[in-house]
Amino acid sequence: MQQIYCVEIKRKKQAICVETGCNKGAKGKTNKCIAHGGGKRCIEPNCKASARDKTDKCIAHGGGRRCIELNCNAGAVGKTDKCKMHGGGKRCVEPNCNVASKGKTDKCIAHGGGKRCVEPNCNTSASGKTDKCIAHGGGKRCIEPNCNTSAAGKTDKCIAHGGGKRCIEVNCNVAAKGKTDKCIAHGGGKRCVEPDCNTSIAGKTDKCVKHGGGKRCVEPNCNVAARAKTDKCIAHGGGRRCIEPGCNKSAIGGYDRCGAHGGGAHCPSCITWVDSRMGSIKYDGYCATCFKRCFPDDARSKVKYAHTKEIMVRNTINSSFKGFIHDLPLYTGNCDCTHRRRIDHRKLIGNTILAIETDEFGHRGYDKTDEEIRYDDLYMIHSGKWIFIRFNPDSNVSKTDIDDKLDKLIDTMQECIGRIEREENTELVEIIKLYC
Numbered sequence: 001m002q003q004i005y006c007v008e009i010k011r012k013k014q015a016i017c018v019e020t021g022c023n024k025g026a027k028g029k030t031n032k033c034i035a036h037g038g039g040k041r042c043i044e045p046n047c048k049a050s051a052r053d054k055t056d057k058c059i060a061h062g063g064g065r066r067c068i069e070l071n072c073n074a075g076a077v078g079k080t081d082k083c084k085m086h087g088g089g090k091r092c093v094e095p096n097c098n099v100a101s102k103g104k105t106d107k108c109i110a111h112g113g114g115k116r117c118v119e120p121n122c123n124t125s126a127s128g129k130t131d132k133c134i135a136h137g138g139g140k141r142c143i144e145p146n147c148n149t150s151a152a153g154k155t156d157k158c159i160a161h162g163g164g165k166r167c168i169e170v171n172c173n174v175a176a177k178g179k180t181d182k183c184i185a186h187g188g189g190k191r192c193v194e195p196d197c198n199t200s201i202a203g204k205t206d207k208c209v210k211h212g213g214g215k216r217c218v219e220p221n222c223n224v225a226a227r228a229k230t231d232k233c234i235a236h237g238g239g240r241r242c243i244e245p246g247c248n249k250s251a252i253g254g255y256d257r258c259g260a261h262g263g264g265a266h267c268p269s270c271i272t273w274v275d276s277r278m279g280s281i282k283y284d285g286y287c288a289t290c291f292k293r294c295f296p297d298d299a300r301s302k303v304k305y306a307h308t309k310e311i312m313v314r315n316t317i318n319s320s321f322k323g324f325i326h327d328l329p330l331y332t333g334n335c336d337c338t339h340r341r342r343i344d345h346r347k348l349i350g351n352t353i354l355a356i357e358t359d360e361f362g363h364r365g366y367d368k369t370d371e372e373i374r375y376d377d378l379y380m381i382h383s384g385k386w387i388f389i390r391f392n393p394d395s396n397v398s399k400t401d402i403d404d405k406l407d408k409l410i411d412t413m414q415e416c417i418g419r420i421e422r423e424e425n426t427e428l429v430e431i432i433k434l435y436c
Contacts, residue, residue: 252278269294273329273342289327309393310344310358316406317356321413323347324356343378351384352420356413359390359436375429387416388431398435405435 015026017033026032027039027050040051042058051057052064052075059075067074067083076082077089077100090101092108101107102114102125115126117133126132127139127150140151142158151157152164152175165176167183176182177189177200184200192199192208201207202214202225215226217233226232227239227250240251242258251257252264259278269290270276277287283300284291289310292301314326324347345356355378379386391409393402400408412434419425 270329270342293327309360313356313358313391313393313406313409314345316410317345317413320410321347321417348382349417349420350423352387352425353382353384354387354389354413354416354420356389356391356409359392360394379429385420385425385427386429387420387425388429389413389416390431390433390436392433392435400435409434 015031016022017024017026017036017038018031019033019036022033022036024033024035027034030038032038034050037048040056041047042049042051042061042063043056044058044061047058047061049058049060052059055063057063062073063075065076065081066072067076067086067088068081069083069086072083072086074083074085077084080088082088084100087098088100090106091097092099092101092111092113093106094108094111097108097111099108099110102109105113107113109125112123115131116122117124117126117136117138118131119133119136122133122136124133124135127134130138132138134150137148140156141147142149142151142161142163143156144158144161147158147161149158149160152159155163157163159175162173165181166172167174167176167186167188168181169183169186172183172186174183174185177184180188182188187198190201190206191197192201192211192213193206194208194211197208197211199208199210202209205213207213209225212223215231216222217224217226217236217238218231219233219236222233222236224233224235227234230238232238234250237248240256241247242249242251242261242263243256244258244261247258247261249258249260252259255263257263262276265279265285266276267279267285267287267290269286277289279285279287280291282288286294291298295301310327317324324345325343326345327342329342343355344358347354375386375388389409389412391405392398393405398405412432416425416432
């Protein structure tokens with residue numbers, strides 16, 4: 001009779017990682033798991049990542065199996081023979097989605113896979129090894145002092161401080177846009193799909209702002225682009241507003257004030273004046289008035305002489321009267337006076353200054369408080385009497401022909417000069433509005 005023997009096979013018990021609270025198995029002849037530094041490590045200098053498979057390097061340095069796609073040296077993912085970009089690893093289970101699933105989940109980031117931000121009511125993906133999304137402080141942050149913006153790409157700085165890819169154009173250090181190697185100004189990023197339009201797209205749309213891309217104003221029947229992070233256009237209160245009390249105008253450029261309160265890039269010639277004007281790209285950063293005074297021989301100055309309404313009024317005044325001073329600052333030279341207010345056209349007659357202001361469109365967009373302060377400043381410079389004639393050459397208030405308006409202006413000036421010479425003007429400040 002044949003005897004049957006039962007042999008008990010004893011498996012060697014795997015050592016547990018010695019790190020506190022870790023129940024994973026120790027790797028190889030070490031006493032720690034891979035996550036805590038156990039097993040073979042990558043031989044590349046200063047790299048502590050685990051060596052993969054039978055190689056002596058980590059995936060990032062070329063270890064482990066590689067993608068089989070032609071000219072691709074990325075690591076193969078999981079039990080597949082391709083990298084994530086070429087379809088390797090687990091894919092998202094959502095219908096018609098072939099994007100790689102994230103972490104231990106079965107969905108891609110867009111469909112809710114991977115770690116999510118721990119902030120209440122936030123379902124955005126957590127960034128990097130943190131438990132929060134970028135907006136709530138997750139991921140790497142910029143190393144610049146007092147900057148908490150997210151670091152861009154594999155760099156340690158945000159885009160504003162030089163992080164991320166930069167434009168490859170010569171002498172351009174602006175950030176490259178999207179998957180391109182150029183900034184928006186040099187053609188980087190996605191472009192508008194409209195024929196013959198090479199402008200950058202706005203937001204997540206496929207068109208530029210001009211062709212309807214980006215967010216639009218939420219006001220009924222308004223299709224203008226919404227500004228900044230608001231849901232309205234500038235006209236309906238969107239974008240940043242002026243911080244001056246009682247002013248709801250739009251802040252200009254990178255400033256926190258409107259043009260009337262000092263916002264925007266002002267003309268370098270009159271920037272120190274109380275009523276300094278906005279600079280214009282067309283006039284190399286100068287306001288049009290200062291440009292024609294500083295560069296009278298420039299071709300652009302001659303165009304201005306031919307078309308500006310203020311110049312048209314000036315020429316009309318000069319053809320009828322003598323002694324008027326045009327668009328020069330009014331200030332005293334015998335005191336430290338900071339009020340350098342400009343008047344379009346003025347003449348001192350006795351102890352009265354007759355001032356004519358060309359108010360294009362009636363200065364409807366100007367701040368009334370600033371206008372009152374302007375009167376006060378002018379009175380501090382000349383404490384005699386004033387007569388202001390506010391003349392609107394445009395048709396927004398009155399449809400009267402411009403030639404008839406100019407005739408009315410001359411008649412009004414002649415009447416005022418007569419009253420001044422006869423000392424019939426008794427008020428300290430008199431304001432006459434023509435077509436305003």
